Amino acid sequence: xxxRTSYAEFSSSLNDKNIVIIExxxxxxxxxxxxxxxxxxxxxxxxxxxxxxxxxxxxTSEEGLLTRLGDFIEKLYFNHLAVTPKLxxxxxxxxxxCRSLFRRTLTRILFERFDVPAILFVPDHLVALATLGLSTGxxxxxxxxxxxxxAVVDGVTLLDGAQFANLGAKTLDSLISHELAxxxxxxxxxxxxxxxxxxxxxxxxxxxxxxxxxxxxxxxRSKEIQTEALRIAEEQNLEISIGTLxxxxxxxxxxxxxxxxxxxxxxxxxxxxxxxxxREGVCEVFFELIGHEHSLTTLIVExxxxxxxxxxxxxxxxxxxxxxxxxxxxxxQRLHDELSNLDVHERFRRKVPDEFLFHEPICSRNYVSWxxxxxxxxxxxxxxxxxxxxxxxxxxxxSICDWSDMNR
Numbered sequence: 001x002x003x004r005t006s007y008a009e010f011s012s013s014l015n016d017k018n019i020v021i022i023e024x025x026x027x028x029x030x031x032x033x034x035x036x037x038x039x040x041x042x043x044x045x046x047x048x049x050x051x052x053x054x055x056x057x058x059x060t061s062e063e064g065l066l067t068r069l070g071d072f073i074e075k076l077y078f079n080h081l082a083v084t085p086k087l088x089x090x091x092x093x094x095x096x097x098c099r100s101l102f103r104r105t106l107t108r109i110l111f112e113r114f115d116v117p118a119i120l121f122v123p124d125h126l127v128a129l130a131t132l133g134l135s136t137g138x139x140x141x142x143x144x145x146x147x148x149x150x151a152v153v154d155g156v157t158l159l160d161g162a163q164f165a166n167l168g169a170k171t172l173d174s175l176i177s178h179e180l181a182x183x184x185x186x187x188x189x190x191x192x193x194x195x196x197x198x199x200x201x202x203x204x205x206x207x208x209x210x211x212x213x214x215x216x217x218x219x220x221r222s223k224e225i226q227t228e229a230l231r232i233a234e235e236q237n238l239e240i241s242i243g244t245l246x247x248x249x250x251x252x253x254x255x256x257x258x259x260x261x262x263x264x265x266x267x268x269x270x271x272x273x274x275x276x277x278x279r280e281g282v283c284e285v286f287f288e289l290i291g292h293e294h295s296l297t298t299l300i301v302e303x304x305x306x307x308x309x310x311x312x313x314x315x316x317x318x319x320x321x322x323x324x325x326x327x328x329x330x331x332x333q334r335l336h337d338e339l340s341n342l343d344v345h346e347r348f349r350r351k352v353p354d355e356f357l358f359h360e361p362i363c364s365r366n367y368v369s370w371x372x373x374x375x376x377x378x379x380x381x382x383x384x385x386x387x388x389x390x391x392x393x394x395x396x397x398x399s400i401c402d403w404s405d406m407n408r
Contacts, residue, residue, distance in 0.1 A: 022092055024057075024093075024094070024106075026057050029072075032081075032374065034374050034377050037371065037374070042366075045072075069102075089120075091121075095148075096123045119392075124369035124372075125139035126372075127373045128369045131363070136311070136315065137359070138316070138318060142296070142324075142331075143325060147296060147323075149163045149300055149302075150162045150303070163303045165294035165299050167296060172285070187266075187270075202279050203283065206280040208337035208338065214280075214281055259276040262276075297339060300319065301339070301342065327366060332358055
């Protein structure tokens with residue numbers, strides 16, 4: 001065989017497979033090419049300007065999105081992927097609950113500004129299951145802002161039973177920032193990137209028994225604070241709301257079993273002390289039952305109970321946890337223990353499956369969905385479902401239809 005012919009065929013094969021895959025997360029964006037085992041780049045979903053940086057998903061105006069999101073996509077192509085946009089088809093990994101404005105504007109940017117030949121939108125939870133070869137399962141995504149739990153049965157998403165909770169990295173970071181400011185009063189301000197770094201490097205999820213002890217400690221401590229606050233209010237003739245005091249304390253006090261306090265270097269000469277009870281206690285907010293608000297445990301159980309009764313056992317046996325915050329050490333084991341002890345919660349006297357099983361993802365949990373798209377979106381699968389630029393122009397630049405069922 002002629003070497004030049006062989007090389008030409010090889011290059012053609014690579015060009016067919018090099019479909020660009022982009023996952024625009026709330027906190028981080030992953031980008032790379034189909035067929036690869038990891039993203040080429042993971043960068044913050046931030047748009048910088050003269051008036052400061054803003055997260056892309058926080059932009060509410062179409063004009064602002066067209067400019068800022070367009071500049072961000074340009075940076076992805078030319079700084080990180082180093083390819084010409086008009087020569088590469090694009091797969092966008094998105095949440096099925098993505099705003100219509102964001103999806104519509106992103107489509108306009110890719111087709112009008114960058115002239116990409118075709119686009120395919122894929123739902124993150126379905127392609128996450130594709131990494132395990134599953135068509136039925138429960139995908140729990142613990143991200144930067146919120147946690148979502150979505151059931152999939154035979155490739156069909158049960159949207160009616162999807163559950164949401166304001167439990168994510170943002171919740172943990174705000175608690176860490178507040179506690180560090182109290183214990184390190186000499187520090188004027190601890191930036192969000194520093195707080196995130198402290199969370200990732202030093203915090204973890206406590207074991208089940210330790211968590212129970214912290215919960216009991218919190219309850220007794222809260223009663224003491226309430227009693228003292230009411231006494232002071234009566235003495236000073238003030239009005240005070242008990243409701244505002246119920247959750248004022250969530251960390252356990254230091255004891256002989258607490259992890260060590262660590263010193264975290266800020267800039268080479270300033271050091272911040274991270275207490276051991278903060279390191280182990282900050283994640284307890286994920287498992288607290290406050291009124292009718294969700295914990296991570298109830299998030300999973302409510303999703304299963306919302307599914308048809310004959311599917312519940314299969315869902316409970318195929319749980320996949322993804323998202324950047326899901327990388328917290330000890331989280332999966334703690335969740336399993338919490339689910340195995342549901343009988344202690346009065347809220348769940350209904351029948352639930354007696355066994356919960358978790359799947360170990362084949363890569364880091366923060367880019368499972370991206371990898372699923374890389375595996376699933378072969379050229380043949382792409383051609384079958386994608387929308388080309390010519391089709392979009394023929395349809396009068398209408399928004400691309402939702403894509404949430406692998407069986408279509």
